[in-house]
Amino acid sequence: MLQTPMNIDTAARMPQVDPDPLIEVDNLATHFFGGAGMVRAVDGVSFTIPRGKTVCVVGESGSGKSITGRSILNQVPRGGRIVSGAIRYRPDPAEPAVDLVGLDPRGREMRAIRGAQIGLISQEPMAALSPVHTIGNQMMEVIRLHLKMGRKEAREHAIETLALVGIPRPADRMESYAFQFSGGMRQRVCIALALACRPKLLIADEPTTALDVTTQANILDLLSSLQAEFGLSVLFVTHDLGVVAEIADEVVVMYLGRVVEAGDVDTIFHAPSHPYTKALLQSVPRMHGEPTERLAIIEGMVPSRFERPQGCSFHPRCKEAVVGLCDRKDPRPVSVGNGHVVSCLLHQGEQS
Template sequence: MISGADLLRIEDLRISFDMLGGQINAVRGVSLRVLPGKVTALVGETGSGKSVISRAVMGILPKSASAQGRILFNDPGTPGQTVDLLQLPPDGPEFRALRGSRVGKIFQEPMTSLSPLHTIGNQISESLKIHTDASHAERRAHSEEMLGLVGFANPTRAYDMYPFELSGGMRQRAMIAMALVCRPALLIADEPTTALDVTIQAQILQLLRDLQAKFNMAILLITHDLGVVANMADEVVVVYHGQVMEAGPVETIFRKPAHPYLQGLMAAVPHFDMKPGERLKALREVSVHDASNLLGKKQDDGAAKPDVLLSVRGLSKSYSTRKSGWFGSGNVASVKAVDDVSFDIRRGECLGLVGESGCGKTTVSKILMRAVTPDSGSVSFDNGSGAIDVLDAEGRELQALRSKIQMVFQDPVSSLSPRMTIRNILSEPLEIHGRGDAKERLETVLRLVKAIGLDQRALNRYPHSFSGGQRQRIGIARALALGPDLLICDEPVSALDVSVQAQILNLLKDLQSELGLTYLFISHNLAVVDYMADRIAVMCGGRIVEIAPRETLMRAPVHPYTKSLLAAVPFPDLDRPLDFTALQERDAADKSNWGRAFYGDILVPADLGDGHLVLASRNVDARELRP
């Protein structure tokens, strides 16, 4: 029988799927518990079975799945009555009464989990309509109260808004409100902060902690982020390929990890204490095979080349938004996505560009790739063959330029055509730019595949048959096909597990060393940027507020926004917990919190020496800003 102390106990759970190629055993004998009012973290890589376990608890497994074992739920609302959820018909009245009412779930992707055709309030109040007898007015009042609790400043207005009108963080808050509106005893949070900015992530974690205390609720937290686990969990269960590798209190797991898999996961996480030149220890390392001869020739011909590869000056880009009205009526507002941005990228270096979503990072990258036309500014590219005006290049000059600047995209799934084989994906740039004949192109493709650690048998397969990390490696190989000088990496590891992330980061470092590549590395993960970058530029509200060598920025930041970003990074270390109180007191992007020196009508870059620039009021002496 279930222990009186356990809210949820899973015993010897086995889940398999019937597929055309045979049976797949996704979960193999998993046992775990969730205590009332406590947080149990379920940790593992993509494909380890974490989400399948949560779907079994919610009774939403697909029909192709068969499950054995026991999932015992001891609802405090009905003391002494223990229910085996696996024995209940998923569509039966008993399970429907529990699902959404006593057991709530926050899904991983709020945009696809929320209906685009219904208002936020409509979707939140639906649970009340199903599980209670409340009137429409009562449901609205209760939903608005819940929206207020999860941090909406104007719950009445938010109730009538649609998901596309909200930011990623606000959509996640709406998902939390929907999951908690019926006051469940157990909340299943499936990767609730994946792909969110560090500041928004810290707000969501603080919100979950506050609501857990307010409702005395238990949480089953599914994540691959060990920093989140260290700041949230009471107990930890580590799964790999459907089996529990290690489980125990969070103190034991972090201070005395016993299983090699858990030790490997911890070693794969980039952190701020890494020594110069220290490598991440990927669980499955990808070695670079003769990358220096990747394209049949050495990248560096030994000729003297200018120190600055790309020079950006005064970039600005505004977008017009119509606040209301149709067919030309209504008020038109202008939003500055990029505001007077200037920086240089030196040959052979990695410049990190960090900031929250919406700060203008990706817009800058699109301008450099000629996908977006700026309102003003200049971009100059010089790889030793003469300076090229990137924004005015046309014809053959533009064609040549595109081969010298390539991009690695954020989402390895949507950036690769599902209708093309890997051979076609990698040879397409060579065909477009007229590089070699069919035989030479195939030789180049074979070298590319070998360089990224894939077997040549992969050439005839399609992207869907590869893992996320393998797809990202294919994206990197495609970007390298034309022998570029500059790679723009836009959040290349944000959607990947820490172990796969370590693979990709090490691969990028090795390729940079072998090929003499230059990177513009865009990310919101400061620990990743700290590992990759030589210099770091911090963006907020379309402007670069601070730029400095990596060691200077990470150890002695000056701008309040940079300090807030660094303070919001969750460490996988129990001795360095997040200061939720301090984070709650100030909004990182709220300029009124920055102080007189950094807030005003006219801001100019102040030179603090050694390449350290910070955006400050022109009336402030740079000596006052030095840490």
């Protein structure tokens, strides 16, 4: 459930359409294969990540948000693989784009991009950090691998990066282990690891989910300041619309492996078009709501990926579904405004 109360004020942030995005995801499909059958975790996803902007990918658990981020890293978990589509990465606007899908996930070229040019902040820092190696060893390994520094120079760079993310006494904490840090400090270490090589894109996979509200706010402020300092592009994966309202420039709403709506943050929050987006926004607690007002919910559950509904995937839970249409025809993305895209048969009917 989306729990963060929010006071939405996004009118001042309407990003311009970027003709030269850092990342262009085009009709991406990532499937998992196992004894129970095939799972279409990501099923024809398309969106762009502008340079220096924050794109938030939102949706319920099981929507394919994290796998989308892992696919950009070309690091899909065991049992899955990218089966079609393209991920065009252009680090230098003057150079041709590189299709990350076409690179060997374990090849030298992809490994040179992963970690050095595209960093990842994982959801659970205790799982991301080694329990048997010091923080300093983990930091220096990444730096020496990608930046080709000597041991002394790598140590100085690691201390500088730890200080950058607010770790107190960074030179001393280089000798500490992950279990010796608090939850918030561990997440800062993960951010330091992701930023060690000064990447162009930072993928943040629900980095504040396990943190208390105060620590969460500190981490969000830290990410914003680092983005401004280094000109980072950020792909922020979350289910918390309160966080989205705070940091997003553009929003991608996913449901059951597909993008159902995408646009700038002002449009998504103030003029949502898809019934799923509207339902997500209605389910968020309001700071100025009536004390006795019941929280709106989305009826039903996200369907099993092995038993996808025919037609629109959301129609069994949709209050606006039309019998004989939404349960039979699969919607396609249509433009409903400047950069605002929605996959809904109701809007396709209006357009035609």
